[in-house]
Amino acid sequence: MRSGVNQVRIVSAACVLVCGLLLPGCSRQQENSVAASAPPAADAQKQTEGVVTIPADSPKLKEIRVEAVKSAEVPLDEVISPGKIETNPNVVSKVTLPVAGRVAAVLVKLGDSVRRGEPVLTLESPDADAGESTYLQAQAGVTQAKANLNKAQADYERASDLFAHEAVAKKDVLTAENALAQAKAALEQAQATVQQSERRLQLLGLKPGEFGQKVTVPASISGKILEISVAPGEYRNDTNAAVMTIADLSTVWVSSDVPESQIRFIQPGERIDVTLTAYPGETFHGRVTRISDTVDPQTRTIKVHAEMDNARGRLRPEMFGTIRHTESTRIVPVVPPGAILQSNGDTTVWVERQTGRFEAVNVKTGERVANQIPVVSGLRPGDRIVVEGAMLLRAQ
Numbered sequence: 234m235r236s237g238v239n240q241v242r243i244v245s246a247a248c249v250l251v252c253g254l255l256l257p258g259c260s261r262q263q264e265n266s267v268a269a270s271a272p273p274a275a276d277a278q279k280q281t282e283g284v285v286t287i288p289a290d291s292p293k294l295k296e297i298r299v300e301a302v303k304s305a306e307v308p309l310d311e312v313i314s315p316g317k318i319e320t321n322p323n324v325v326s327k328v329t330l331p332v333a334g335r336v337a338a339v340l341v342k343l344g345d346s347v348r349r350g351e352p353v354l355t356l357e358s359p360d361a362d363a364g365e366s367t368y369l370q371a372q373a374g375v376t377q378a379k380a381n382l383n384k385a386q387a388d389y390e391r392a393s394d395l396f397a398h399e400a401v402a403k404k405d406v407l408t409a410e411n412a413l414a415q416a417k418a419a420l421e422q423a424q425a426t427v428q429q430s431e432r433r434l435q436l437l438g439l440k441p442g443e444f445g446q447k448v449t450v451p452a453s454i455s456g457k458i459l460e461i462s463v464a465p466g467e468y469r470n471d472t473n474a475a476v477m478t479i480a481d482l483s484t485v486w487v488s489s490d491v492p493e494s495q496i497r498f499i500q501p502g503e504r505i506d507v508t509l510t511a512y513p514g515e516t517f518h519g520r521v522t523r524i525s526d527t528v529d530p531q532t533r534t535i536k537v538h539a540e541m542d543n544a545r546g547r548l549r550p551e552m553f554g555t556i557r558h559t560e561s562t563r564i565v566p567v568v569p570p571g572a573i574l575q576s577n578g579d580t581t582v583w584v585e586r587q588t589g590r591f592e593a594v595n596v597k598t599g600e601r602v603a604n605q606i607p608v609v610s611g612l613r614p615g616d617r618i619v620v621e622g623a624m625l626l627r628a629q
Contacts, residue, residue, distance in 0.1 A: 283593035284586075285626050291589075297622035299585050304614040305567045307607040308559040311600055312498050314537075316489035316507065316556035318548050320480045321540065326453040327475035331436050334358025335468045337447050341477075343461055347452040352438065353477060354463070356448040361439055368430040368441050375427055378420035385409070385416035456481035459550075480550075485543045487519060489556040490534035499524060499558045505539045509554035517541060517548070521558070566612045567605040572620045573598065574627065582612060583619040583626050591619060591626050 287294045334356040341353045392409035395401040434441050438449025460478035487507055507517040519541035528535055574581045583591045596611030
């Protein structure tokens with residue numbers, strides 16, 4: 234019986250010994266199992282926020298192009314607003330009729346170029362013959378005044394001679410002298426009347442002394458015909474109503490509506506840059522000539538006008554575009570658009586710290602100028618940044 238008990242004790246001890254030997258191994262297996270089931274450690278990007286490291290032998294590294302940051306002079310404060318080309322009001326002329334009458338002929342067409350003084354239409358008017366009559370009467374008045382002056386001159390000379398020989402009294406000489414002065418004044422008045430009637434005929438485009446002529450209406454300025462509101466055969470009584478519009482388009486205005494909150498950035502005489510829908514990729518320039526004195530109560534904007542050179546005639550009234558008002562410039566780092574990434578309201582650029590090691594840097598940018606984006610803060614000239622393949626780093 235005791236022998237059986239001893240055997241049990243031996244077996245139990247052996248089991249304890251075996252378990253003691255196996256437990257460390259079991260413990261290690263359990264640790265390995267736990268370690269295997271635990272979430273993987275954060276990669277390099279997560280361990281160091283915003284940093285990505287790519288091995289030198291990785292194919293991705295060849296898809297990433299890096300360039301040094303350059304600096305350029307760019308606008309410091311800008312106001313950008315929509316704009317429209319307009320005629321320069323200082324060189325626009327409304328053609329009116331000098332007298333009432335029937336339009337005989339319109340001598341120009343829309344878009345024609347004309348020179349100052351060139352006939353643009355002719356008019357049949359009773360005032361033409363009336364003007365000729367007035368001129369002829371004035372001429373006759375001059376002829377009569379000259380005859381009266383000659384007679385007065387002779388009377389004065391005779392009276393003076395008789396007075397010298399004591400044949401007449403002094404009062405007779407004074408009377409003749411007064412008549413001579415009146416005759417001279419009458420001639421001057423008659424000559425002035427002739428000049429006035431001649432000017433009247435010139436305004437009507439008529440030659441003095443010829444009846445039955447048509448009134449000629451000339452162009453008042455050199456420019457282009459922008460509007461014609463009369464046709465042959467029409468009878469016009471209103472000499473204040475415009476029948477044509479002529480504009481000199483060698484210069485034009487561009488107008489823009491600037492928010493009142495930004496008007497402080499704009500000054501008369503400053504340069505503006507204009508891009509037009511009609512000419513994508515081109516930039517035109519002008520100078521601010523006028524800033525309105527009032528604010529539009531509906532839009533809370535202020536009208537700004539600038540004058541632009543148009544010697545080549547490419548700028549046409551009613552063309553639309555965008556106007557940039559630039560207050561000043563400064564030298565800042567600039568980067569190509571491909572280097573900029575936008576995410577969750579942040580603007581970032583990847584900066585190469587070492588070969589294959591890149592850091593995402595938050596930057597503040599300005600308005601795009603041509604094919605460059607100015608960086609107001611976050612970069613320095615000479616920093617090496619990713620200009621191609623930035624999206625590959627974001628995906629790491």
